[in-house]
Amino acid sequence: MPGSTTDRARQRQRTLAEKLQWLRELKTPRGEQPPSYDMTARLISERTETSISGPYFWELATGRSTNPKLHHLRALARFFxxxxxxxxxxENADFEYLEAELELLHALKQRGVHDIRLHGATDVEADLATVQDLLGRLRQLDGPGGDQARETALRLAPLDPEQQQTLHDIIDDPPLLNALRSEPARTLTRAAADLDDTRTTTAATVLQQLPLLDALHTDTTLRIALGAATLSEHSRQAxxxxxxxxxxxxxxxQV
Structure with missing residues (x-):
């Protein structure tokens, strides 16, 4: 809304006091009043194990004190x-996304959406950190190759954790990724998916022996190999x- 506190704050830099007041309001459930400065300070001290008194927090939140110590800043940042x-x-120029996320979460809470649950998460209430993470992922999907990235993300969603981990392992192996660009390599991978551990090990051994692969390329060698497979161990030795x-x-x- 034009002329609102948010719009006026955007026209100039926010002070530390304004940031603390905004964050304090953000953590307040819809329809309730923010906790007292003493209560807020007590909660900060309990959750961060850094002592902050009520009067000192009041001075920071009202602009009476503008130069807090680093360990107090760290405690405030952790709490909020x-x-x-x-x-x-x-200056706020480098925190445009953060402030937009703060405003989004605040707007959602004001409209009663204060229990935000994410797809795939059970009994997890989203706080600011969760929303920031979600929006950060969305921004990445809006970057270069966004359409393809979004489509890939949608395809990954139904996979179970083990399949997702396998994909992560493949992504971390550039030579393997390059190999999978080849259709014959993908065909080999699909065929290997139906093999048991023993056959997979045998196939891997064969693939590492180029002379054997070259020999198996001919029909005669294939017939010999297939014929030997039906023989007993004694006959194969012969x-x-x-x-x-x-x-x-x-x-x-030849000599």
Missing amino acids: NVPVAYLAAD VLTLVEHLTRVENAA
Whole structure:
């Protein structure tokens, strides 16, 4: 609304007192009065383990004192879930997003939406930090490649935690990502998904032996390998002995 406290504050920099008053109001449930300065100071002291007296907080929140000590600033920032730099800054230019998020959460609470629950979260009430995290993710999706990023995010949502972790592991492995750009590599991956652990280990061993892969490229070698697979262990050993003998003969002939 034009002429509101928020609009007037935007026309100039907020003082520390105004920030504290705004944050204090933000934490107040809809329809209730903000707790007294003494009560607020007591809550800050309890939750941050940093002693702040009621009179001292009153001085900060009313502008009587404008130069708090660093450990007090840290306690205030922790209690109100904002960066220390926000409270310490003389200008607000670098905190436009933060102030917009503060106003959004305040507006939601004023309209009765004070119990914000996120999709996929159970019995979790969103505070300022949660809303900031959510809005930060939304801003990232609005960046370069936003449409593709949003589509990817929607596809990731139904995955179970183990599948999501697997994707994280793949993303952290650039060579693997580059390999998966190839359709033959994706075909191998799909085929491996149906293998048990023993066959997967065997397939990985074969893939690491380039001469064997080159040999299996021919129909004759494939027929020999498939035929050997049906033989008993004793017969396979006999075939291996014959192959070794033939290899020695051919090598000798080439010399």
